[in-house]
Amino acid sequence: MTLPISAAGTSESHWVRSVGTGRAHAKSILLGEHAVVYGAPALALPVPQLAVTASAGWSSRSPREPGGVSYTLTGSAARRLAMRGPAGLHQLATEFRAALGITGGPHIDVIIDGAIPPGRGLGSSAAVARAVVLALADLFGREVGERMTFDLVQTAENVTHGRSSGVDAMTVGASGPLLFQAGGAKELSVGCDSLLIIADSGVIGSTKEAGDLLRAGFQRHAGAQERFVRRASELTEVARLALADGKPEELGSRLTDYHALLRAAGLSTDRIEAMVAAALAAGSLGAKITGGGLGGCVLALTQPERAREVTRQLHEAGAVQTWVVPLRRSVRHV
CATH class of the missing domain: 3.30.230.10 (Ribosomal Protein S5; domain 2)
Incomplete structure (x- = not known):
C-alpha cells in the first residue's frame, strides 16, 4: 500500500x-x-x-x-x-x-x-x-x-x-x-412523552421543485411571501411552547395547521391528503406533510394507546412503510 x-x-x-x-x-x-x-x-x-x-x-x-x-x-x-x-x-x-x-x-x-x-x-x-x-x-x-x-x-x-x-x-x-x-440551532425543551409516526407515501418528492413552486407563487401575489413566513413563524413558536409546556394536544393542532399552510401553497398531493385524513380519523393529535413536499412522508403525533390504529389506517391510506419515533420528556439537571 x-x-x-x-x-x-x-x-x-x-x-x-x-x-x-x-x-x-x-x-x-x-x-x-x-x-x-x-x-x-x-x-x-x-x-x-x-x-x-x-x-x-x-x-x-x-x-x-x-x-x-x-x-x-x-x-x-x-x-x-x-x-x-x-x-x-x-x-x-x-x-x-x-x-x-x-x-x-x-x-x-x-x-x-x-x-x-x-x-x-x-x-x-x-x-x-x-x-x-x-x-x-x-x-x-x-x-x-x-x-x-x-x-x-x-x-x-x-x-x-x-x-x-x-x-x-x-x-x-x-x-x-x-x-x-438563521443558521443556528439549540436544543428544544420537551415537556411530555408521546410518539411521532412517520409514514412514507412511496412518492419521491423534490425539495428544489417545491421551493421553486413556492417562490413562483410568491412572485405572482404581492405580499404572499411575507404572509407565508409570518404565519409559519407564528405556528412554529406556538408549537415550540406547547412542546416545552407538555401540551401534546396543542402541539398536534399546530402540526395540522402547518399542513394546511403547505397544502394551500400547492405542496401536498392526493395521497398525502388521504394519509393525513386517515391519521386524524384514527385519533392522531395532529398530522402533516414533513419535508419539502410534492410527495414524501406524513408525520403524525399520537399517544401510545392510539399508535397501532393510527399506523394501520396510514397503511390503508397508502403508506408503504412507517417508523415510530419516541418524543421523550427532557431531563433537566439543576
Missing part, C-alpha cells in the same frame, strides 16, 4: 488507517418547512432508527486519479442517490481536502450504505454527506469539529438541492430535537 504524500513530500503515516468510517441518521421537520429558508424558525427531530454508514479506504486499483474519490452506493437508497448525489459529494471531498490542507495521496474509495429512502423529506442527502465527512476525517486521522462538518455538508446540500437552509445538515448529527433559525 502506498502511503499518502503531503504537499511537502513527507510520508504522513499518522494519517493512515485501513478504513475510515462515519455515521449519520435521518431527520424529520416538525414545523418550519420552506419558511426556514426565509429566516423563520423550524423545529426538527433526529430519526436515529434510519441511518447511513460511510466507509472510506485507499484504492488498490490502478490507474486511478491521484487524490480523487470514487463512491459506491449500496442499500435501499442507492438507486436514487446514484442519480443526484455524487456531484455534491465530489465537491464535498474537494472542500474537505482544501479545508484541512491535504494534497496528493492515492485515490480513495468510499462505500455508502444507507436505509434512508431518498426524496422523502428525511434528510437522506445530508445524512450521506455527514457520514462521508466523518469517514474521510477518520481515514486521515484528523479532528473535524461540528462547524466544519456542517459547512462541508452544506457544500454538498447546496449542489444537490440549490439553496439549503442548513436544518438538515444540523439535525442529521443531533442527539435530540432542535430549534433552528
Whole structure:
C-alpha cells in the first residue's frame, strides 16, 4: 500500500488507517418547512432508527486519479442517490481536502450504505454527506469539529438541492430535537412523552421543485411571501411552547395547521391528503406533510394507546412503510 504524500513530500503515516468510517441518521421537520429558508424558525427531530454508514479506504486499483474519490452506493437508497448525489459529494471531498490542507495521496474509495429512502423529506442527502465527512476525517486521522462538518455538508446540500437552509445538515448529527433559525440551532425543551409516526407515501418528492413552486407563487401575489413566513413563524413558536409546556394536544393542532399552510401553497398531493385524513380519523393529535413536499412522508403525533390504529389506517391510506419515533420528556439537571 502506498502511503499518502503531503504537499511537502513527507510520508504522513499518522494519517493512515485501513478504513475510515462515519455515521449519520435521518431527520424529520416538525414545523418550519420552506419558511426556514426565509429566516423563520423550524423545529426538527433526529430519526436515529434510519441511518447511513460511510466507509472510506485507499484504492488498490490502478490507474486511478491521484487524490480523487470514487463512491459506491449500496442499500435501499442507492438507486436514487446514484442519480443526484455524487456531484455534491465530489465537491464535498474537494472542500474537505482544501479545508484541512491535504494534497496528493492515492485515490480513495468510499462505500455508502444507507436505509434512508431518498426524496422523502428525511434528510437522506445530508445524512450521506455527514457520514462521508466523518469517514474521510477518520481515514486521515484528523479532528473535524461540528462547524466544519456542517459547512462541508452544506457544500454538498447546496449542489444537490440549490439553496439549503442548513436544518438538515444540523439535525442529521443531533442527539435530540432542535430549534433552528438563521443558521443556528439549540436544543428544544420537551415537556411530555408521546410518539411521532412517520409514514412514507412511496412518492419521491423534490425539495428544489417545491421551493421553486413556492417562490413562483410568491412572485405572482404581492405580499404572499411575507404572509407565508409570518404565519409559519407564528405556528412554529406556538408549537415550540406547547412542546416545552407538555401540551401534546396543542402541539398536534399546530402540526395540522402547518399542513394546511403547505397544502394551500400547492405542496401536498392526493395521497398525502388521504394519509393525513386517515391519521386524524384514527385519533392522531395532529398530522402533516414533513419535508419539502410534492410527495414524501406524513408525520403524525399520537399517544401510545392510539399508535397501532393510527399506523394501520396510514397503511390503508397508502403508506408503504412507517417508523415510530419516541418524543421523550427532557431531563433537566439543576
